[in-house]
Amino acid sequence: MATTLSEAYRDNPLHLHHIIPLDFSSVRTLPDSHAWPQSEDDVHHHHLGVGSRIPIIDLMDPNAMELIGLACEKWGAFQLKNHGIPLRVIEEFEEETKRLFALPTARKMKALRSAAGATGYGRARISPFFPKHMWHEGFTIMGSPFDDAKKIWPNDHAQFCNIVDNYQKQMKVLAEKLTYMIFTILGISEEQKKWGSSTNYNPCEAIQLNFYPCCPEPNRAMGLAPHTDTSLFTILHQSQTNGLQIFKQGAGWVPVHPHPNTLVVHTGDILHILSNKRFLCALHRVMVNSATNRYSLAYFYGPPLDYLLSPLVLHSLPCFRALTVKEYIGIKDKNLGGALTISTGD
Ligand SMILES: O=C(O)CCC(=O)C(=O)O
Numbered sequence: 001m002a003t004t005l006s007e008a009y010r011d012n013p014l015h016l017h018h019i020i021p022l023d024f025s026s027v028r029t030l031p032d033s034h035a036w037p038q039s040e041d042d043v044h045h046h047h048l049g050v051g052s053r054i055p056i057i058d059l060m061d062p063n064a065m066e067l068i069g070l071a072c073e074k075w076g077a078f079q080l081k082n083h084g085i086p087l088r089v090i091e092e093f094e095e096e097t098k099r100l101f102a103l104p105t106a107r108k109m110k111a112l113r114s115a116a117g118a119t120g121y122g123r124a125r126i127s128p129f130f131p132k133h134m135w136h137e138g139f140t141i142m143g144s145p146f147d148d149a150k151k152i153w154p155n156d157h158a159q160f161c162n163i164v165d166n167y168q169k170q171m172k173v174l175a176e177k178l179t180y181m182i183f184t185i186l187g188i189s190e191e192q193k194k195w196g197s198s199t200n201y202n203p204c205e206a207i208q209l210n211f212y213p214c215c216p217e218p219n220r221a222m223g224l225a226p227h228t229d230t231s232l233f234t235i236l237h238q239s240q241t242n243g244l245q246i247f248k249q250g251a252g253w254v255p256v257h258p259h260p261n262t263l264v265v266h267t268g269d270i271l272h273i274l275s276n277k278r279f280l281c282a283l284h285r286v287m288v289n290s291a292t293n294r295y296s297l298a299y300f301y302g303p304p305l306d307y308l309l310s311p312l313v314l315h316s317l318p319c320f321r322a323l324t325v326k327e328y329i330g331i332k333d334k335n336l337g338g339a340l341t342i343s344t345g346d
């Protein structure tokens with residue numbers, strides 16, 4: 001039986017008060033519930049040399065595969081240009097995302113994610129792990145967005161659904177291309193590239209739409225708290241607004257400035273495990289600003305839920321015990337940043 005990503009989340013319900021975002025359009029000052037203590041890291045601005053900027057890789061470059069491997073080892077992230085996704089497909093989806101988040105709160109609440117649910121409107125899933133709330137609204141899609149879109153737009157959801165479906169299809173093609181390249185870098189056999197022993201070759205996909213409204217006191221607020229993604233990797237489009245930062249050992253929080261028609265790729269926990277720690281999974285967060293709304297579209301890609309995760313790189317001792325993707329998602333939902341340590345089996 002094929003389990004779905006929604007089923008994996010059903011076992012780990014969130015409490016409702018952790019789901020409903022603040023009505024940002026009605027607040028003029030930063031409530032205490034959303035005021036984060038500043039850390040040393042935030043105050044000091046690091047002066048970064050060229051070697052401390054997240055690499056931008058051209059997918060048409062004959063050395064692209066090697067460059068991707070190096071970026072995954074040193075950063076756990078890179079930016080990708082000439083990725084083959086038509087600009088129009090991305091722009092259309094960004095426009096739909098803006099249209100969705102601009103709706104009155106009451107309309108968005110019609111698609112509120114349920115306590116045991118995985119899709120729809122609401123706060124970030126990582127919210128319960130942090131004492132303060134984030135300056136953020138999210139909308140999660142797994143498979144067809146039809147059910148949630150119909151709640152929001154009872155009569156005219158078709159446009160949103162078509163645009164999401166098209167985006168997802170295009171992203172999947174790019175994700176398969178990147179998976180092939182990454183597995184080749186890791187020296188993984190053709191057989192294992194087909195998601196190994198899984199009874200079902202369908203990958204797990206999810207889309208997260210993020211909205212960071214402009215904020216009256218951006219220095220005390222947090223758009224999205226530090227986390228790693230659970231995916232094999234994540235392909236992210238960010239609107240032309242700064243805010244995304246990646247943590248790099250020795251350099252601190254490094255901004256990932258948006259470049260036109262360039263996608264950000266984050267290595268996720270699953271690739272970190274499969275590569276036996278050779279590839280980093282980038283800790284990242286989002287800061288907000290007082291002038292511009294920020295939007296991002298994250299596409300998460302990974303193996304099926306019944307796929308047995310264990311390091312595929314066999315010339316070193318495995319750093320992780322074998323567990324299924326579903327088990328790992330369950331551990332992550334209860335432990336967030338501790339999930340990778342728990343999965344070492346030590
Ligand atoms: O908004 C961003 O740039 C990052 C979003 C993100 O990290 C996520 O959705 O997991």
Ligand SMILES: [Fe+2]
Binds near residue numbers: 228229284
């Ligand atoms: Fe993320």
